[in-house]
Amino acid sequence: MDLRHALLETTKDTLIRRIRSNGFVTRCRDGQVTLDELKRFLVQQGLYSAYFTRYLCALMSNLPSNHEVLELAENLFEELGLDGNVKSTPHHLIYRNMLGRFDLTLQDAEATPGTLALIDTMLWHCRHNNPAFGLGALCLGAEALVPALYADVLAGFKACGVPSEDVDFFRIHVECDDGHAETIRDIMVSLAKDDDAQMEIMLRAGRTLVDARWNFFDDLASPVAARFAALAAA
Secondary structure (H helix, E strand, C coil): CCHHHHHHHHHHHHHHHHHHCCHHHHHHHCCCCCHHHHHHHHHHHHHHHCCHHHHHHHHHCCCCCHHHHHHHHHHHHHHHCCCCCCCCCCHHHHHHHHHHHCCCCCCCCCCCHHHHHHHHHHHHHHHCCCHHHHHHHHHHHHHCCHHHHHHHHHHHHHHCCCCHHHHHHHHHHHHHHHHHHHHHHHHHHHHHCCCHHHHHHHHHHHHHHHHHHHHHHHHCCCHHHHHHHHHHHC
């Protein structure tokens, strides 16, 4: 295995362990989370996820060649339900339908400070004219975390008696985001091949996004998040 590839995999595993040690995620995995907490998560995660196509498009605009753009475009088409599968549904619609099963909506929902910071941090990295920032953020700080992170979230919903079909958005992403992370990882290895400084930028970006995501989860326990969830359910 290429040394850069190995370094990215080791860092990915470290960041996954770190985010899974967050109190909210731990309570999900252990079946101790409450349904009210999960509803707060659904609203705030929905506000963050609503920007996902913008993250992708911003990063794609800074990639060095059309080859890399086309590789990431597959992820974008999947998000938009344009991947060639006649049964594909845009992911934002899957999320909206999932929210509806809990009588929640993102309309007029307010983001907590942690959610706003996570959105701003991801957008800043993806918009940077050096694509190493966006690649590290989107891979190590998002896509690479999803299978393990969402599996823990699904365990929390299961413990609260929620049928798996009611949270299909998370199940879909557990199954597909490993491939997305691998696509971005391969671009990262290629970009760093002639410049080791790029690798350090990518690793630092991943750590920065995991820190922002940690604060995002911590904010779910705040009274502010509870008030915002109540407004979303009104």
